[in-house]
Amino acid sequence: MISLPDEAELAIRAEGERAYPDECCGALLGGFDGESGKIVKAILPIGNSSETAERFHRFTIGPGDFMRAEREAKARNMDLIGFYHSHPDHPAEPSDYDLEHALPFYSYVIVAVEQGAASGLTSWEMSADRARFLRESQNQGQNLEAPPRTPQGDQSP
Amino acid sequence: MPVTIQIPAALRAFANGQTEVSAEGATAGEVIAAFAEAYPDIGTHLYDETGALRSFINVYVGDANIKNLDGLDTPVKDGDSVMLVPAIAGGAPGSAWA
Numbered sequence: 001m002i003s004l005p006d007e008a009e010l011a012i013r014a015e016g017e018r019a020y021p022d023e024c025c026g027a028l029l030g031g032f033d034g035e036s037g038k039i040v041k042a043i044l045p046i047g048n049s050s051e052t053a054e055r056f057h058r059f060t061i062g063p064g065d066f067m068r069a070e071r072e073a074k075a076r077n078m079d080l081i082g083f084y085h086s087h088p089d090h091p092a093e094p095s096d097y098d099l100e101h102a103l104p105f106y107s108y109v110i111v112a113v114e115q116g117a118a119s120g121l122t123s124w125e126m127s128a129d130r131a132r133f134l135r136e137s138q139n140q141g142q143n144l145e146a147p148p149r150t151p152q153g154d155q156s157p
Numbered sequence: 158m159p160v161t162i163q164i165p166a167a168l169r170a171f172a173n174g175q176t177e178v179s180a181e182g183a184t185a186g187e188v189i190a191a192f193a194e195a196y197p198d199i200g201t202h203l204y205d206e207t208g209a210l211r212s213f214i215n216v217y218v219g220d221a222n223i224k225n226l227d228g229l230d231t232p233v234k235d236g237d238s239v240m241l242v243p244a245i246a247g248g249a250p251g252s253a254w255a
Contacts, residue, residue, distance in 0.1 A: 023248055050248075058248035063215040063222065066242055070166075080166065083245050090249035098247035101213050103167040103202060108247070130201055 001037035001137045002082070002107050002123045003030075008040050013118035015045055016086035016111040022055035023048055027069040028082040028107060037136075038081045038107055044069055058097075059085045082107030082123075089113070092120035094133040102126040107136060160188045160233050163240040171199040180239075185216050186229030188239055203241070215242045 008028075015024040025048050030041040046065050050058040061069070061083065073080045083106060087093075092112040094102075102108060104126050112120040124133040159179040164172050172178060173196075180195070182188035189210070193200040205211050216223045216231075217240040223231040233239060 025245070050246075057250070059246065061245035063217075063242040063244050066245060085247055087249040095248065095250040097250060101244075101246040103165075103243055105167040105170065128198075 001139065002109075003033075003037070003039040004109070004123065004138050005040065008043050009121060011043055012084050012109060012111050013121065015084075016088075016113040016118045017116060019048070019055075019086060019088075020113045020116045021088050023050075023057065023059040023086050023088060025059040025061055025083065025085040027061070027073075027080055028084060028109065029069070029073045029076065029078040030081045031079055032081070040081065041078055042076065043084065044072055056088060057090075080106075082109065084109035084111065086111045086113050086118075089115065092122040094124050099126065099130070099133060102130075102133070104128050104130075108133070159235065160237045160239055162188060162192050163238060165241055165243060167243065168199055168202055168241070171202070172196045183232060184229060185218055185223050185231045185233055185239060186210075188233060189216065189229070189241075213244045213246055215244060216240070217242060 015026065026046045027044040028040050029044055030039045033039055046061050048055050049060040049062045070080050087110055090112060092110040094108065094110065107123050107125055109123045111118050123136040123138055125136055126133055159181045161177050162180050163177050164175060169175060178192060180188040180191040182191050189203065193203055203210060203214055210229065218231055218233055218237055
């Protein structure tokens with residue numbers, strides 16, 4: 001289960017609409033609760049580092065941005081608990097490409113953006129054997145903390 | 158003194174929850190292979206079906222990405238820190254709305 005506050009969901013939807021027809025991406029910062037699972041406390045928008053011509057169907061958070069997201073989480077006494085991205089003109093379901101590039105443990109939130117308007121939003125976690133994504137149940141959770149800085153796309157090699 | 162491997166949070170569950178472990182080897186590739194041998198459940202997340210390191214797994218020796226050095230043949234010495242850093246990637250398979 002993942003607790004995703006309304007404010008976070010709205011922010012992710014807005015990011016998806018802003019990036020359309022390209023994909024948006026970012027990190028989910030928060031913590032864990034034994035009963036509730038992951039709790040999102042902040043989102044961290046990250047520039048899409050994929051090649052410009054590929055951004056309509058690809059997103060990349062490079063190693064430099066990954067490390068910056070981990071540092072940001074640590075500085076705010078949180079954990080890096082997952083990532084979000086948009087699927088322009090495609091349902092909010094993970095693709096084979098998503099699965100090939102995923103890791104267990106993290107939550108992967110996907111928002112569908114249809115003709116520029118955000119629609120479905122889902123959250124997924126990869127099975128430990130890498131065979132499939134498992135859909136996570138969502139609840140609204142608590143309010144977000146103050147929005148973080150918006151870093152540029154990863155420039156690291 | 159062996160090399161220290163920093164383990165990303167996503168893979169710690171497969172290494173008994175440890176944030177770092179020690180491993181022996183003369184190159185980055187050797188220490189990662191030793192790590193995967195010591196914790197077999199982690200191997201599937203590091204290596205693909207052909208045995209190659211997955212493309213989204215980045216390896217840093219100190220502050221340097223081995224892609225800018227000699228790749229998995231990058232030499233390591235006692236006391237070095239080897240960090241496994243995933244790049245997160247994905248995306249929709251196409252533009253056709255189902």
